[in-house]
Amino acid sequence: AQSVAQPEDQVNVAEGNPLTVKCTYSVSGNPYLFWYVQYPNRGLQFLLKYITGDNLVKGSYGFEAEFNKSQTSFHLKKPSALVSDSALYFCAVRDIWNRDDKIIFGKGTRLHILP
Amino acid sequence: SAVISQKPSRDICQRGTSLTIQCQVDSQVTMMFWYRQQPGQSLTLIATANQGSEATYESGFVIDKFPISRPNLTFSTLTVSNLSPEDSSIYLCSVSGRTRSEKLFFGSGTQLSVL
Numbered sequence: 001a002q003s004v005a006q007p008e009d010q011v012n013v014a015e016g017n018p019l020t021v022k023c024t025y026s027v028s029g030n031p032y033l034f035w036y037v038q039y040p041n042r043g044l045q046f047l048l049k050y051i052t053g054d055n056l057v058k059g060s061y062g063f064e065a066e067f068n069k070s071q072t073s074f075h076l077k078k079p080s081a082l083v084s085d086s087a088l089y090f091c092a093v094r095d096i097w098n099r100d101d102k103i104i105f106g107k108g109t110r111l112h113i114l115p
Numbered sequence: 116s117a118v119i120s121q122k123p124s125r126d127i128c129q130r131g132t133s134l135t136i137q138c139q140v141d142s143q144v145t146m147m148f149w150y151r152q153q154p155g156q157s158l159t160l161i162a163t164a165n166q167g168s169e170a171t172y173e174s175g176f177v178i179d180k181f182p183i184s185r186p187n188l189t190f191s192t193l194t195v196s197n198l199s200p201e202d203s204s205i206y207l208c209s210v211s212g213r214t215r216s217e218k219l220f221f222g223s224g225t226q227l228s229v230l
Binding site for chain 2 (some may be wrong): 032034043044046049051088090092096101102103104105106107108110
């Protein structure tokens with residue numbers, strides 16, 4: 001069964017500093033990996049995805065993520081954090097060899113950017 | 116892309132009653148997913164709804180409590196039956212793009228409060 005773990009409930013970063021939100025996954029085959037962000041009282045917004053190819057993927061709002069197959073990780077990064085990046089971030093995985101074809105979400109990491 | 120209209124956006128229900136949530140998509144999609152998100156928590160997959168077949172439920176979710184209809188390729192309903200305060204949550208309809216590498220598109224959600 002596929003699973004995804006976000007080991008940190010909350011991450012605090014000073015504005016202007018680089019940020020990392022961690023995600024590890026487990027699938028039986030090859031993964032499709034996604035990051036979503038949820039702002040207060042708003043729906044889920046897609047940030048970026050890894051399907052194949054370059055391990056470093058770039059997404060919306062200056063975010064990027066690095067796929068590391070050996071470590072089964074897909075950490076979200078941004079070189080310089082903004083206060084407006086404060087939100088709830090979800091990593092998600094889809095096992096492309098799983099007939100159920102479902103997408104599973106991590107528990108979420110709350111990102112606080114301190115001014 | 117897909118535009119999803121989900122109704123109602125919120126409701127307050129009495130214990131023991133039922134609520135039916137509607138999800139309308141502006142294009143034909145094969146798979147629709149229903150998620151539950153409890154306050155400040157992650158998204159938990161309730162079931163996958165395919166047109167013309169029984170929905171596939173995740174562990175911990177049963178058809179008697181969460182009956183799903185999928186009469187065509189653009190519409191689905193989720194009913195939450197015999198409501199209790201523990202069912203208070205946000206319920207989200209979601210669809211995938213044409214290919215399995217596509218991101219999920221989400222409805223705006225239904226916020227349910229059970230008194």
